[in-house]
Amino acid sequence: MTCSRADAAGSCVRSESVDLETLLTLLAPDRRRQAVLTLLDCERDVSLDELSRRVACRPLESTTCEPPQSLIDRIRISLHHSHLPKLHDAGIVEYDAGRRTVTLTTESAQLERLLDDVQFVKQ
Template structure:
């Protein structure tokens, strides 16, 4: 799970959140952390990969609760802290 660079960036971003956070907010934060000049198309690609790949996996593993209908992610503190310690 931690072999994927985007998931490592995502987990680092989730460490900073204790409350649920929107997919759009996390997309913007990850685009900024990855420091790419791709503009809007880059943001769209990140958002799609988060929605279809990363959050479903992290939800299945119990690291986040992902409400895909409302695009809200709730970090599971104990699971995230255990991965990043």
Template sequence: MGGNLIAFDTVLELCGDEHRRIALATLANEQRSLTVNDLTKAIVKYNHHEPVTEMSEGNLSEIRLSLHHVHLPKIDAAGLVDHDQERGLVEPTERFEQVQPQISAIIDADPDLESPVEL
């Protein structure tokens, strides 16, 4: 295997958390840079099944913080996104495009996640 290829085990690990799966699914569906707020809204919609306007600010902050400090750094470390923390922007990389079929297959197999995951 070439040095630029991402191991399937890494893709499985990244998809092992529901919030990361939703973030990856949203990025895969949108095919563009998204904000941390966009990804937070997607997580609220698909994981918590309620409108953002009905969720408490504390729960929204918790989701945003987990994205900022846990989930996006893991996805960034794998080289799938560039996470600009100052601007709150998440941009898929070329490596993301390479593993998108694997990510899509895992997301499609998730019985709790309706596909496509849209903003």
């Protein structure tokens, strides 16, 4: 889904599906891909802080790593200001900036299939 226009309250009015070009654009930044892969692994609502820590640990393939706080802060800022709003506008995640929680939507299935295909090609 894409945010095609805003309603009277300023909320995003979404179209019905995400086209391939939009999905590929969404997946272009590595940090955004890592965030989506992390959310797919979690299978539940995640706080922005937890997502940031898990994204920082993802390259190490460890859930017990202790990344530097400065790295977690940089990731959290980029997720909050750039990546999560774009994913939210496309209907891939529900991001509540006030509560700082992220939830995958049903539209994420398209993204998951595309990520699986990308991972297969990389191998």
